[in-house]
Amino acid sequence: MVKETSTYSISELAKEFGVTTRTIRHYEELQLLLPERQGQKRIYSLADRIKLKLIVRGKRIGLSLQESGELIHMYEPGRSNVDQLERTVEYIGASRQKLSQQLRDISTMLDELDKAETGCKAELESLRKAANKE
Amino acid sequence: MVKETSTYSISELAKEFGVTTRTIRHYEELQLLLPERQGQKRIYSLADRIKLKLIVRGKRIGLSLQESGELIHMYEPGRSNVDQLERTVEYIGASRQKLSQQLRDISTMLDELDKAETGCKAELESLRKAANKE
DNA sequence: ATTGCAGTTTACGTTAACGTAAGTTATATT
DNA sequence: AATATAACTTACGTTAACGTAAACTGCAAT
Numbered sequence: 001m002v003k004e005t006s007t008y009s010i011s012e013l014a015k016e017f018g019v020t021t022r023t024i025r026h027y028e029e030l031q032l033l034l035p036e037r038q039g040q041k042r043i044y045s046l047a048d049r050i051k052l053k054l055i056v057r058g059k060r061i062g063l064s065l066q067e068s069g070e071l072i073h074m075y076e077p078g079r080s081n082v083d084q085l086e087r088t089v090e091y092i093g094a095s096r097q098k099l100s101q102q103l104r105d106i107s108t109m110l111d112e113l114d115k116a117e118t119g120c121k122a123e124l125e126s127l128r129k130a131a132n133k134e
Numbered sequence: 135m136v137k138e139t140s141t142y143s144i145s146e147l148a149k150e151f152g153v154t155t156r157t158i159r160h161y162e163e164l165q166l167l168l169p170e171r172q173g174q175k176r177i178y179s180l181a182d183r184i185k186l187k188l189i190v191r192g193k194r195i196g197l198s199l200q201e202s203g204e205l206i207h208m209y210e211p212g213r214s215n216v217d218q219l220e221r222t223v224e225y226i227g228a229s230r231q232k233l234s235q236q237l238r239d240i241s242t243m244l245d246e247l248d249k250a251e252t253g254c255k256a257e258l259e260s261l262r263k264a265a266n267k268e
Numbered sequence: 269a270t271t272g273c274a275g276t277t278t279a280c281g282t283t284a285a286c287g288t289a290a291g292t293t294a295t296a297t298t
Numbered sequence: 299a300a301t302a303t304a305a306c307t308t309a310c311g312t313t314a315a316c317g318t319a320a321a322c323t324g325c326a327a328t
Binding site: 269270271272273274275276277278279280281282283284285286287288289290291292293294295296297298 | 299300301302303304305306307308309310311312313314315316317318319320321322323324325326327328
């Protein structure tokens with residue numbers, strides 16, 4: 001069963017993305033989200049949900065809220081003039097470089113984890129052999 | 135020309151890794167580094183340098199200093215007993231999972247950047263065509 | 269009518285990761 | 299001997315990203 005409506009309450013989003021409502025309101029304070037209102041209550045659109053998803057994903061790879069904000073901004077209207085578009089393309093290039101570096105870093109770490117694990121398991125083996133000889 | 139000695143001053147390391155000496159001392163406050171001393175002066179070994187490298191790399195992919203500290207700990211003596219070794223292997227597994235998730239996140243972001251870039255460039259093209267028609 | 273959620277605002281508190289400044293010491297150079 | 303340079307310690311300051319508490323609102327069910 002998939003959702004049929006395209007609006008969400010704050011607690012629905014909070015539950016879905018594993019954050020608190022305070023966190024979501026905080027993102028709004030920083031202008032990362034700007035939900036509609038029904039009276040006092042915040043009503044989140046599908047677009048808001050996607051932005052939140054991007055923020056949460058960004059956090060997993062160590063982006064600051066500012067950086068996520070800039071990424072969000074890229075997917076938005078602002079494509080008014082050439083100057084703006086060119087700066088966006090530049091920013092995309094820089095982002096790609098940073099992400100590529102992260103890929104390399106993660107590969108290195110995974111390699112090192114493999115080595116460490118192999119070492120641990122060998123160590124465990126020899127400890128168990130020694131224990132059996134008693 | 136490669137370094138032949140295997141000790142470093144704090145400012146050498148700071149320069150090499152692009153951090154301040156304050157930062158390096160901070161890592162020592164958190165017990166991530168424990169350099170020798172010559173009187174007051176800190177003398178860093180090759181092992182210290184490697185740890186620092188790991189910390190800096192960890193920061194690039196969004197690890198906290200605590201997490202980097204735990205990773206460092208894994209590469210260290212502690213292999214005394216079976217219990218400890220097993221917990222280390224578990225921790226390695228968890229780390230690998232987290233890193234794998236990051237790999238997926240980064241791939242997704244790179245894809246989205248590609249789409250955004252394509253969109254921008256198309257937009258730029260049509261803007262330029264329009265400008266030429268004047 | 270009141271009890272109970274789910275939501276709201278306002279505002280101060282907290283943690284991580286350093287920055288920054290002030291004053292001290294040791295070594296090397298002019 | 300005086301000065302510069304690189305190190306050091308102590309301690310308070312700062313920013314990001316929320317946490318937490320208090321007090322209020324609106325609607326729904328008992």
